Amino acid sequence: MFSRLIITTSRSSRVVFCSKPWSTVTVTQPGGFLHVPHCQNSTEASKQSLYETLFNKDSPPIAFAQQVLETGHDITHLPWWANIVATTVALRGTITLPFAVYQQYIMAKLELLQPEMKAYAMRLKKYVVDKQKTQNWTERRSKIFFKIQMKRAITNLYIRDNCHPFKRDLLIWVQLPMWICLSFALRNMSGAFPGKQGQEMGVLVPAMQTEGTLWFPDLTQADPYWILPLLLGISNLLVIEFHALRPVEPTKFQRRVTMFFRCLSVAMVPLAASLPTAMSLYWTTSSIFGLTQNILLKFPKVRRVCGIPKTSHESRTPYKDMYQIAKQKFQKKTRKE
Incomplete structure (x- = not known):
């Protein structure tokens, strides 16, 4: 103090x-x-x-994340490497997976609203044109009226179907804080960073030094062969490319966002290679779970079981279609070169 x-x-x-x-x-x-x-x-x-x-280790959210990890270790008696994997899968499966399903549900509902929105926009446009002719509405008044009425109608549709676009982003607001808290908890537990006033904090959980496996027996040290960091980079890139392979042509902004996350995924590789294996193991497990989650939620049968409505853009053979899209993009790039 x-x-x-x-x-x-x-x-x-x-x-x-x-x-x-x-x-x-x-x-x-x-x-x-x-x-x-x-x-x-x-x-x-x-x-x-x-x-x-x-x-720091006394911060309430970080301390709670550490307590979750230690409680799982005490209950299951698994070695620390297996406990990190099991805890990650359990948390992603019980917390983030339901939000991911809900995100897909909201996106499907929003897609189903598009024809109704377009039909209303056409009727409203005809009404405005008629007012311009009969009551001499100016262009400015017509545009303002159209925007206000269209916004009001879209809001009413969101309320009617309970599918406001903001609900699509609930997943990131849950997943990101959990990822940060668990990452810093593992950082503190493995003694990766100095403590207060530059003093060495030391390893808070000494068992991590002996309860690794295979090529990383010590979880407090960095991966000597970069295997986990490379797996992390590959799985993150696969998730990004998975979302990029869409039948709809992406906008310029979407292409820039995709490129940004590609660069971020590559930058995560050397970062993970410089951190304790406990952290890179958690990051890799979480990323692979996310990739598996995205793959499963593409199957129509899985989507029906999860209660996600069927849309016109839903494919019965999603991975065959994605392969064709990837093939077309590759051929287009080769032609330009």
Whole structure:
């Protein structure tokens, strides 16, 4: 904890944070400068306080994630490498998988609304054109009226079918915090980063040093052969390409987003190779689970079991169609070259 001390001079006042109580701090003024021992300015203290609050081992979400991992280890008595894999699969299967199914459900509902939206837009456009002719509406008034009425109609349709587009993004708002918390929990448990004030934190769970497997017997050390980081990069790229192979031509913005995530997936490889194997094992397991999840949710039978409505763009042979799309894109690129 830091004590706040306000120092006032003839020119200005300044707030500093001290590691000692204010009553024990002595202030001298040699050469016209104030010196306060064991103090730091408010900006440095606030930065350190924010970091400690969010990412240290005592942070509530990080501590809870660590407790989940340790509880799974105590209950199952699995070695730590198997416990990390089992906990990842259990959490993804019980928490993120239902949200992924719900995301597909909302996307299907939104697709089913498109014909109704287009039909209403055509009727509204005819109504506006008629008003321009009979009541001399200006172009500006016509556009404003069309936008307001169209927005109101779309909102009513979202409410009627309970499928607001915001609900598509619930998955990322659940999955990303869980991924961050578990990553930092494993970081702290393996002693990968220094603790407070640059001091070595040390390995919090010594069993991780001996409960690895195969080529990574020590989970607190980086993967010496880069096998897990490469698997992570490959699985992430497969997920991205899986979403990129759509029958609809992507927009310029969508192409840029896809390229950004491709670069991010490649950048994750050297990052994972420099971190403890415990973290890269978790990342790889989570990525492979996500890839498997996306593959399963493409099958029409699986979608019906999950209650996802059938749409006009749904294919009975999704992977055959994806292969044809990939083949066409490859041929188009070769022709340009």
